[in-house]
Amino acid sequence: MTCKRTKVSFQKRDDSSSSHHCCVPQCTVSARCNSSVSFFTFPKDSELHRRWVINIRRVNFLTTNTRVCSRHFLSEDVIEPPTPAGRRRLKKGAVPVLFEWNNFSLPAPRPGVWERTERPNTEAMNDPSVELDCPPDHDYCNSTEPAALDMSLDHNEELSVEIARLRNQIEEITISSKFCLERFAGSDDDIRFFTRFASHAHLMAFWKQIEPATRKIIRVTRARSVAKTDEVSHTGNATVLQPIDEFFLFMNFLSLGLMQKDLAHRFKIHQSTVSRIINTWANFLYTVLGAVGIWLDEETVKSHMPEVFQGYSDTQIILDCTEIRCQTPSSLLLQSEVFSNYKSHCTFKGLIGMAPHGAVTFVSSLYEGAISDKEILKQSGIVAILNPSMAIMVDKGFLVEDCVPCKVHIPTFLCKRAQLSEPEVRKTQSIARLRVHVEQLIRRVKEHKLFSTVIPLSLTGSINQLYTVACLLVNCQNGPLVKAWATNG
Template sequence: MVTRRVCCVDKCKNTNSGCVKLFALPKDSLRRQQWLGKLKLRKLRCNTKIENVRVCSIHFVTDWVPTCFLDGMPEKLGEVRAADAFEELDVINNTQEEPIENTVSSEPENEISASNNNIDVLHDNTFINEVKKLQSEITVLQEKLKLSDGKVINAQITIDNLNQQLSDSFAKLKVSEMELSNEKLEVKVLSSQVDEFQHTISFLELEFESTQVMSKIKKDMNGCKFYTGINSFERLWTLCNFVIKFIPPQHSLCKLDYATQFVITLIRLRLNLTMQDLAYRFNISLCTCSKYITFWLHAMHKTLVPAFIRWPKQENVRKTMPLCFRDRFYRCICVIDCFEIFLDRPTKIKERASTFSTYKSHNTVKFLIAITPQRYISYVSKAYGGRISDKFIVDDCELLDKLILRDIVLADRGFTVHEAVSLQNAELKIPSFLGKRNQLTNLEVEMSRDLARVRIHVERIIGAIKQRYSILHCTLNHQCTDLSGTDEERISIIDQMVNVACALYNACPSVVPII
């Protein structure tokens, strides 16, 4: 039977396990007696073998003799009675076959016990000093621990304060973020309101500009003449009302009234402003502006042209004949000439060829105009291509049908239409040709001078029309020559513009004085 070995110190029952080790008695007799003296096992039972005695490592400070916890073990290490240790030793001894013989005499035992007592006192003092030293170190460590605990507590308080401040700052940050988002929303709302206000301001400015243009036309005669070419607002208002009588009533959804639309059309003819400019000035769309101008050009062509461009009667002309015509050209009914207006280069080859003028070296359209001796425009032909000759235009237009007996027509050298005019029982007078002769006769020179003196008025009127209505003085889009309207009344935009400009010129006092 194998028995578990236990430490023989009183109240200690440690075994050889873990970090605790059991040590046997030393073989040296002196050290063995010292061990036994410390362990208070000098008198063993007769049946106990000394080889079975064991001491655990807890009772050693050095490896000399056991000195620690010999009177009893603390609660942490466990308490065991000495009797229990002896019982276990007896059990171990009973397993042996031979009993222990007590060969040690009483006298040596007394000497050994005395020496052991001295050693015990020496070791006890050393142990006490060591314990005190350990207690002082423990006290110092406890004080340091208290200080460190205080610092830890202070550090913990500081950390708590910092955490509180951090949480407060996070809360403030969330609040500031919410305020920032609200401010952003407010900024968006305000920006949208600002955009609306700016749009309203621009709209009001445009309305103010349009009303300002109309106010200048109404109040200032020079402003009226500058914008419309009409020298007074009363005449302008009279012409507008005259045209309105022959057109349908104004629709209620029209943004601008008829008078403003009429003024827009005149400004287009007078200043040659672009459609977009006029749309901005009067706060309308580009399409609406184009529709207004097209409508009023057609309306004025239908009303003003028949009213102001009329062929005069022979009796009326002779009654008011100017002095410069009375001597040699008393029976003069009109002075004719052609003028040209530049066009963009057409895309189609046929149109490009028919409108190219070798005289102007440009694509043009040509009109025949006739004025009375009183500087009044009496006839304007339709538009012809720049390639067409003056003779062909006279033969093709309706001018010859208006001539009657003994009428005289004055023209330039290019109008060699004597036969066509003679067929109407009228007479054509043009400057004399030199031909194969070296010089003209005195009568021919005098006649040519007188003819040039009176014929120059038609060129002055042509120049005045182009100067007053600058749209005729610039290069027009070739699409203006496209015919529009019904089959019975197909007429191009450029025909309407030229006829309306001539009618408006007749509606105002002539720039050419009557002498």
């Protein structure tokens, strides 16, 4: 008797992160909540890799971070570690075979052709007292019946394989037709288009930071106007989409400015559900991102100061105002308050500030478009966090020297003179070259196409949250404003 040696592959679980999720459809296992479950990467062997893909029904959605949890392997295929601190391994050739759609069990082995074929009882044939219906000297079945059965079984097996292939194809088509983040995970270009994040890795890194807080998200429901005095439910109504797909929907709305009806068709949900998801995530991200301090102290700003700011090394922040067009209200009084002479349109106006190295360090609330830049600066609260050792850089329209307790870098005015002196021209040009970066920052904010449209009055209640979230996301979505600053930022 020969003993067959079983080779063991050193394919091991990746315990370096607690953010792994099982990629098998209908499996919700996460390393964060299931410390006893192991996660295995796909094998490098092409044939074994192909068998894994076919079995888990995931063909076009694999990345280097894709994992399969140990629940989908037979217990004899998983080798337990010799010590508690060790890692589980898979036997060579192990394939995931246990899934939700087969109730995590394998079908009983199919009996062979010989076992399935009904045969006459040999004892009865040898018994002379038993009368046989067929003549004993003719037996035409023994030679033809097995062949016919084999052909029939082969045909059935071919049909079974074809059915399995078609089912997998249907599964792939279903996933590819579903509008969700998973569908675009393999294309960074699509991720940039739909979410403004630089890549899928950037987006997932951000999601990893906010995912724990999503368990306590307070959802906006139809009954949000009713005060609940007893307790506040953190789970809300049963969700139609997964949390990460709700976030993807929200980013589609913010980044592309899509109408809610369009989003409802894309995600195959009701328009009112889209509205509730947008309001829920606007409030959630406004709270989560707003809780992170973005104001930097002087030492931090100076330690990241780009070389181009050597002539203005005391600059703490570069300030500018931006305006967002909104629908014209029917009230003449409201029209007069939100009408902007600069834009010749009704607008909302906000103050945004960036550190010299390009990070957003201040975002004000939105105000009515008729307000002046100076008044926004007073009401925004930034004056209270400035001190005499700092300096701010502003455009020539910002006449705020008498409002702030610090130095102001501002282009020189002509003041009824015919022309500026040579030093004044150089100063104006140098400030203009540096201030252009805050304009690039504002352009990044407005790359969220929602702010390129006319904001309907129906969004007035959440526009401040949407604008603030868009400004704060700029710090997470992209790299530095100038590539040369990458080593400094």
